[in-house]
Amino acid sequence: MSIARTKIFCCAAALALLWGCETPPPETVAKPSVETDMPVGNFFRTAATRSQDIFDYRSAAKYYQNLYNRDADDMQALLGLVRNLRYVGSAGQSLALLEEAMPRHPDVFALRAEFAKALVASGLAEEAVDVLTGLLEEVPDDWELLSALGIAYDLNNDPGQAERAYLAALEVTPENTSVLNNLALSLALSGKIDEGIAILEETTAGRFSTPHIRQNLALMYAMKGDIQSARRLAEQDLPKDVVENNIVYYERLYARTVGGQAVGVVEVSRLEEPAEAVIEPVAPAPAAEPRDETALAAVAGAAETTRMDPLSTLPIEGIKIQLGVFMTLDRAAARLSEMRDRNVDLLSGLRFVIDVVEGIDAPVGYMVLAGPLASQQLAADLCTKLHSRKKVCRLVLP
Secondary structure, rough: OOOOHHHHHHHHHHHHOOOOOOOOOEEEEOOOOOHHHHHHHHHHHHHHHHHHHHHOOOHHHHHHHHHHHHHOOOHHHHHHHHHHHHHHHHHHHHHHHHHHHHHHHHOOOHHHHHHHHHHHHHHOOHEEEEEHHHHHHHHHOOOOHHHHHHHHHHHHOOOHHHHHHHHHHHHHHOOOOOHHHHHHHHHHHHOOOOHHHHHHHHHHHOOOOOOOHHHHHHHHHHHOHHHHHHHHHHHHHHHHHHHHHHHHHHHHHHHOEEEEEEEOOOOOOOOOOOOOOOOOOOOOOOOOOOOOOOHHHHHHHOOOOOOOOEOOOOOOOOEEEEEEEOOOOOOOHHHHHHHOOOOOOOOOOOOOEEEEEEEOOOOEEEEEEEEOOOOHHHHHHHHHHHHHHHOEEEEEEO
16 A cells, blocks of 8 residues: 555544534524424434534434435535535535535635535545635634645645644644644654654643544554554553454554555554545445436436437446536536537547435435546546636546
8 A cells, every 4th residue: 555545544534533523613604594493404403413412423414414405505404414424434425515505605615614624535635725725815724724734735745735734723723632633643654753653642641632542643653663552552442352453453554664654554543443444536436326227318318419429327437537516417417518518629539427426315416427538647638628618627536
């Protein structure tokens, strides 16, 4: 496993700690609509809040989705839904909802902030840096955005900029354990393991010590080769059988460590059996779920027939591009038709498909994909040209 992928995992762990307990600023949340203030809506709202308070993010997402389905203008429900989807590792679904909602609410800062966090959680580092930099020009002392910017820089293999972002966040909130944790991980992954260990040692010695931070510290000791210290920390929070299992992984981890930088990593921060972590794909496509052939056939019929390959119900293999995510199938089909008509010079010869973005209980969006492209460079060049025309385009690797 590469160092870059190691960074992706550890930054994803940092995201879970950074945003696991946040609440939106009061001034950014619109009041619930009259419809969702009815008894049923109040039940879902209360249940969602209680679920989030006990870290049951999956249940919270379901309740918020019920609220959002009842009223798509309920800003509190939308923010709660995209936030909790991100908490359970479904950042792609958060992006789908946000890309649909943001044009309707361009002035809601909280939506743009959630969009930036979802980009980071999806591993879209370069795009996240651009969005976060713009947001910080408006609110320069937002520690959450500064820490998110640090994670984005880490994902982009820029540890110097990452450290500066974390230190800026600590100027705003000096004893914030989330930021200290992220800074420590960043230092360790850039080869400064002793500095990272020193930060987390001081943090775990204080009153803000948590199992998550202690297990991250154990991971750093394992990277250094101090298995005994890693064991000592693991035993504070984990059952004996899990500790022994982790020690085996720690030893393997150290065996794969070169020059103080890990080339493999195991997931211990969730306090469960270690396993190599994989970041959620940019554009998740549920292969095991049966496709709605009737609906997709209707889209194919609605799309104008041209000399380009027609809209297909078959998945596109290999490298492809995403041309947007839309709340309804009709909107996806209409935007696809418009994109093809106005960009024939760029999109000619590609095959198109509208894929379902699955939600907790129902689809949350429809994603337009085009491809296949012969190489990643060709796909990136095509996106650059589409961006110059103010079109959405995102590279999707197989």
